[in-house]
Amino acid sequence: MAVSKLVKYLLFNFNLLFFLGGIGILSFSAYVRINKAAFQITDELLPAINLLIFVGAMTMAFGFLGCCGALQESRCLLAIFFMSLLVMFLMLLSVGVLGAISRTASSQEIVKKHMKDLLPLSEQPEDFQLAFQDVERTSFCCGFFVGHLDWGNATVVPDSCNCTDTSRNCTVLEAREIFATPCMTYIFTWLDRLSETLMGIAFGFGMLMILGMIFSLVLLCQMNSGHTSLI
Structure with a gap:
């Protein structure tokens, strides 16, 4: 054959x-x-x-x-x-x-536990902070779980948390408007897509x-x- x-x-x-x-x-x-x-x-x-x-x-x-x-x-x-x-x-x-x-x-739950180990965010390496700030800008959120408090005190909250879209859920922090929504929801959405x-x-x-x-x-x-x- x-x-x-x-x-x-x-x-x-x-x-x-x-x-x-x-x-x-x-x-x-x-x-x-x-x-x-x-x-x-x-x-x-x-x-x-x-x-x-x-x-x-x-x-x-x-x-x-x-x-x-x-x-x-x-x-x-x-x-x-x-x-x-x-x-x-x-x-x-x-x-x-x-x-x-x-x-x-x-x-x-394991991911949440891992994220909690990264708090406060202001004490993490600079490359991680810069990467997470990009997430905050693109996802219109701030912090992991409780918003700007995850960064530490108000003086270290980065500009990436600034509310650039007034239609989003925002709050006032020392005369500046910042995103009030934590990023955990968007992170889980991204993990699902991945x-x-x-x-x-x-x-x-x-x-x-x-x-x-x-x-x-x-x-x-x-x-x-x-x-x-x-x-």
Whole structure:
């Protein structure tokens, strides 16, 4: 039985998608990991981000391996590619599970406890303060739990808390209007969106991996049948 050219080049195209997708996953997760303060990434979410970085790197590497195996019709490379896809699929399932766990009520309590350890905000490193001030400006909020009090005394409350939109919930603090809404609500909203992104990436590439495994198995079976007929 001859090797189907259609299956061969379909597998090559899927591997090309894996390779490009691996670059995308690696770039996105590395960017989030490097800028974890800006994205409000807690220690509870870091395992999912680190695992996603590893999955992205492996997806890129094995996508290249699969392309070579498909073009050269190498049973060894295709078998390695199939097992690699299976392992990465299980790892992506782990990312999805971690993303789902991060949305539970118990994990939110852990995040709250972590945030409380950062109070008062004025005593945190400068890079963290600057990153959080960006959150306050863009989310129209101030502090974590109780507004400006989370920064300490009134003299250290940054300009990022200034109420620049009068339609927002604002309060007066020593002749200046500041946002009265704490940022915790917006932080949890962001964490939910990040979790949905992680699970969406895991689901999308999981489906591609299943298709890649099916095509690699079909091609392997055709190659084995052809080898047997020659014998």
